[in-house]
Amino acid sequence: SVLLYQKPNRDICQSGTSLKIQCVADSQVVSMFWYQQFQEQSLMLMATANEGSEATYESGFTKDKFPISRPNLTFSTLTVNNARPGDSSIYFCSSSRDRGNSDYTFGSGTRLLVI
Amino acid sequence: QQKVQQSPESLIVPEGAMTSLNCTFSDSASQYFAWYRQHSGKAPKALMSIFSNGEKEEGRFTIHLNKASLHFSLHIRDSQPSDSALYLCAVTVNTGNYKYVFGAGTRLKVIA
Numbered sequence: 001s002v003l004l005y006q007k008p009n010r011d012i013c014q015s016g017t018s019l020k021i022q023c024v025a026d027s028q029v030v031s032m033f034w035y036q037q038f039q040e041q042s043l044m045l046m047a048t049a050n051e052g053s054e055a056t057y058e059s060g061f062t063k064d065k066f067p068i069s070r071p072n073l074t075f076s077t078l079t080v081n082n083a084r085p086g087d088s089s090i091y092f093c094s095s096s097r098d099r100g101n102s103d104y105t106f107g108s109g110t111r112l113l114v115i
Numbered sequence: 116q117q118k119v120q121q122s123p124e125s126l127i128v129p130e131g132a133m134t135s136l137n138c139t140f141s142d143s144a145s146q147y148f149a150w151y152r153q154h155s156g157k158a159p160k161a162l163m164s165i166f167s168n169g170e171k172e173e174g175r176f177t178i179h180l181n182k183a184s185l186h187f188s189l190h191i192r193d194s195q196p197s198d199s200a201l202y203l204c205a206v207t208v209n210t211g212n213y214k215y216v217f218g219a220g221t222r223l224k225v226i227a
Contacts (some may be wrong), residue, residue, distance in 0.1 A: 001161075033214060040153065040201050042219040092158060094215075103149065103161035104205075104215060 002027055002097045006107030013083050013114055021078045021110045023093030028073035033094040033104075034066075043092065049076050083114040117142045117208045121218035130227045134191040138204030138218050141185065147207040148180055149215075150189045154200045162202075163189065194225045 003026040013019050023032060031050055035043040047068050049055040055068040070076045080087055093107040118141040128134050136150075149164035163178045165171050165187065171178050175194075180187040191198055201222050205215040 031214070040155065040220075040222075043159065043203065043217040045214060045216070048214055103164055105161070106158040109158050 001103055001105045002029055002095055004093055004095060004105055004107035006093055006110055008110055009108060010111040011113070013112070015084055015114055017083055019080045019083060019112060021080070021091055021093075023076045023078070023107050025074045025095060027097065029095040029097065030073070031095060032070060032076040034068060034076075034078050035092045035094060035106075036061075037090045037092065037109075039089075046078075046091075080112065083112070085114050088112055088114045117145065117206060117216045119204060119206050119216050119218040121202075121204055121221050123221060124219070125222040125224075127224045127226060128194050130194060130196060130225055132194050132225075134194045134198070134223060134225070136189045136191075136202050136204075136221045136223070137186065138188065138206075139186050140206045140216075142206070142208065143182065143185065145182075145206045145208070148178075148187045149205045150178060151203040151205060151217075152200045153203060153220075159203060194223075196225045196227050199224045 005024045007022050034046040036046050037043050045058050046061045047055045047057045049068045049070040051070050051073050067079045090109045090111050092109045094104050096104045120139050122137045150162045151159040152162045153159040165178050165180045168182050175192045177190040201220045203220045204218040
């Protein structure tokens with residue numbers, strides 16, 4: 001399975017500022033997914049990022065608030081704009097080696113605290 | 116839109132017991148069904164997955180799928196304290212990206 005490296009592991013930022021989270025895969029992957037998780041509850045899919053195209057956002061998540069870049073097949077970034085305390089959660093990137101149905105792996109997660 | 120629901124929300128079992136976790140889904144066209152386990156403070160990790168109706172066993176873990184009933188389950192034989200974690204079921208939505216929809220999770224605690 002693909003390995004995903006995520007950084008930073010954790011961060012604290014002031015309300016109103018922006019934070020960028022990076023995800024690097026050890027091999028080329030077609031799709032990368034970004035998830036949000038509050039207090040080890042369910043994983044909420046935020047968006048799907050394919051190389052060279054605009055990310056596709058799920059209901060409740062917008063490009064203005066959470067812009068995502070996918071410049072190549074091994075890299076993606078998620079930005080949290082105008083961070084608010086309600087954005088405090090863990091953010092995971094995820095992907096799989098195959099485009100079809102297969103097990104997905106997750107990055108180690110970025111624990112964000114907005115104060 | 117695909118809905119995935121898990122039961123129970125939480126479960127406490129004694130060491131050595133059989134644990135059963137349930138997951139229902141709403142889209143009959145779903146193709147891939149998986150269980151993920153997440154230990155506290157860690158990333159979710161794939162545990163088992165299944166494509167077609169029936170049963171699949173790996174060690175102490177067994178997954179059952181009944182597409183007609185829109186239901187699949189995970190059974191853990193001889194539960195161990197190390198099995199204590201959040202268990203998330205996941206179902207793919209066939210939109211071309213094969214993205215997962217996750218259930219809300221079952222928090223399992225195995226007590227020695």
